[in-house]
Amino acid sequence: MAKIKSSYFCQNCGQNSPKWIGKCPACGEWNTFVEEIVQSAASLRGTSIGLESKKSLPKKLLEVEFENENRIDTGSGELNRVLGGGLVLGSLVLIGGEPGIGKSTLMLQIALKMKHLSVLYISGEESEQQIKMRATRLGEDKAETYILTETSTQVIFKHLEKLQAQIIVVDSIQTLHTETIESSAGSISQIRECANELQQYAKLTNTPVFLIGHITKDGNLAGPKILEHMVDAVLQFEGDRNYGYRILRSVKNRFGSTSELGIFEMQSSGLREVLNPSELLITQRDENFSGITIAATVEGMRPMLIEIQALVSSAAYGVPQRSTTGFDSRRLNMLLAVLEKRHGFKLSSKDVFLNVAGGIRVDDPAVDLAVVAAVLSSNEDMPVNPKVCFAAEVGLSGEIRAVNKVEQRISEASKLGFEKMFISMHSFKGLSQKNYPIELIPVSRIEQVFSNLFG
Numbered sequence: 469m470a471k472i473k474s475s476y477f478c479q480n481c482g483q484n485s486p487k488w489i490g491k492c493p494a495c496g497e498w499n500t501f502v503e504e505i506v507q508s509a510a511s512l513r514g515t516s517i518g519l520e521s522k523k524s525l526p527k528k529l530l531e532v533e534f535e536n537e538n539r540i541d542t543g544s545g546e547l548n549r550v551l552g553g554g555l556v557l558g559s560l561v562l563i564g565g566e567p568g569i570g571k572s573t574l575m576l577q578i579a580l581k582m583k584h585l586s587v588l589y590i591s592g593e594e595s596e597q598q599i600k601m602r603a604t605r606l607g608e609d610k611a612e613t614y615i616l617t618e619t620s621t622q623v624i625f626k627h628l629e630k631l632q633a634q635i636i637v638v639d640s641i642q643t644l645h646t647e648t649i650e651s652s653a654g655s656i657s658q659i660r661e662c663a664n665e666l667q668q669y670a671k672l673t674n675t676p677v678f679l680i681g682h683i684t685k686d687g688n689l690a691g692p693k694i695l696e697h698m699v700d701a702v703l704q705f706e707g708d709r710n711y712g713y714r715i716l717r718s719v720k721n722r723f724g725s726t727s728e729l730g731i732f733e734m735q736s737s738g739l740r741e742v743l744n745p746s747e748l749l750i751t752q753r754d755e756n757f758s759g760i761t762i763a764a765t766v767e768g769m770r771p772m773l774i775e776i777q778a779l780v781s782s783a784a785y786g787v788p789q790r791s792t793t794g795f796d797s798r799r800l801n802m803l804l805a806v807l808e809k810r811h812g813f814k815l816s817s818k819d820v821f822l823n824v825a826g827g828i829r830v831d832d833p834a835v836d837l838a839v840v841a842a843v844l845s846s847n848e849d850m851p852v853n854p855k856v857c858f859a860a861e862v863g864l865s866g867e868i869r870a871v872n873k874v875e876q877r878i879s880e881a882s883k884l885g886f887e888k889m890f891i892s893m894h895s896f897k898g899l900s901q902k903n904y905p906i907e908l909i910p911v912s913r914i915e916q917v918f919s920n921l922f923g
């Protein structure tokens with residue numbers, strides 16, 4: 469019998485230590501080390517999934533045949549785009565998200581939508597009845613969707629031998645356990661080993677596998693960073709629960725871009741794809757309030773107009789508050805410092821609140837100018853014309869910098885009926901105003917924006 473060996477693992481990041489320690493040296497969390505029994509790798513090799521592995525031989529790269537990258541249409545345009553144009557055969561895709569955000573709903577819906585393929589939906593969390601109830605609620609019907617409520621990977625692989633499903637969904641990786649490791653389900657070594665087995669299965673049989681993974685309170689994938697390294701793509705499903713919108717964001721993708729976004733709306737009969745996000749993200753307003761501006765952003769390949777709301781008021785307490793939703797708070801602090809230091813706006817004694825409408829989160833630097841304009845508008849208490857939008861980055865010295873894909877942003881803004889758009893002087897070079905129905909306002913300093921808006 470192989471010697472039983474145990475080791476301590478940080479349940480937050482997967483760090484390994486031969487003895488118990490209080491504080492994880494890798495992620496800095498306290499009291500996260502738990503003893504787990506591991507067997508030596510040699511006793512496991514090749515035995516865990518019951519499939520012959522292919523012989524590997526060194527080959528000349530020239531001799532490798534390129535099978536035209538075969539992608540499967542998932543039946544959801546949004547998911548296809550986030551995956552980089554469809555699901556790649558043999559890929560392992562991790563879907564992460566907070567509990568209750570809709571991961572199971574999304575995957576079941578996809579499983580039901582892929583009409584031409586047989587899908588096995590493995591659930592360790594819900595009973596067959598619960599899944600059936602959800603499927604009825606989604607109102608989709610399909611013969612070739614199989615449900616398996618099982619958590620042992622060995623049993624799962626046995627079933628797969630017979631069933632030969634073309635797509636596998638695992639809900640969730642934290643509930644699986646493999647017999648080759650003795651620690652409890654959900655522990656780091658279990659998660660790692662189960663994912664490893666599924667990865668081998670995916671590669672050997674060329675079957676795409678979706679893994680659903682939980683996320684901890686601080687937004688990390690529960691347990692292992694290692695999981696992120698093992699899979700081919702990590703998709704994050706997120707959204708503010710008070711809003712109906714859900715965003716599927718690609719965080720890692722070996723077969724596509726990582727800046728793609730899919731937008732869904734949670735309805736009583738499942739998730740609906742949002743094909744034209746701009747119209748949803750801009751509130752229709754009759755009255756004109758100060759502190760609201762529109763930014764023309766691009767997420768991945770898709771241009772999108774979003775509303776930025778700012779509130780600037782005198783600080784009620786000694787220390788002014790800075791609070792943001794959907795925008796990086798350090799970036800806001802930097803922009804406020806630029807306004808204070810370079811342009812003399814007295815904001816250091818003011819509370820500043822910033823909100824990106826619709827519960828969406830943006831990382832695109834091109835929203836900087838819209839943020840600055842919203843802050844200034846609220847500070848002056850003068851509204852910005854709702855037919856005006858912005859797309860430019862603001863640098864540390866207050867210069868207004870060019871952004872990428874400016875033409876896409878301009879055409880999206882014109883399509884939605886905007887009349888004026890502030891862009892950087894540098895973006896404007898090479899563009900010709902007469903090609904666009906929208907009036908472009910090239911600027912290089914914040915003062916120019918200020919005098920144009922409020923002067």
Ligand code: TYD
Nearest residue numbers: 567568569570571572573734735736737738
């Ligand atoms: P679920 O998929 O169970 O979330 P997760 O798997 O990420 O934990 O989603 C649960 C939420 O979605 C729940 O609050 C109910 C809501 N929901 C709808 O609003 N409409 C629907 O059609 C379905 C199936 C769920």
Ligand code: MG
Nearest residue numbers: 571572593639
């Ligand atoms: Mg679920």
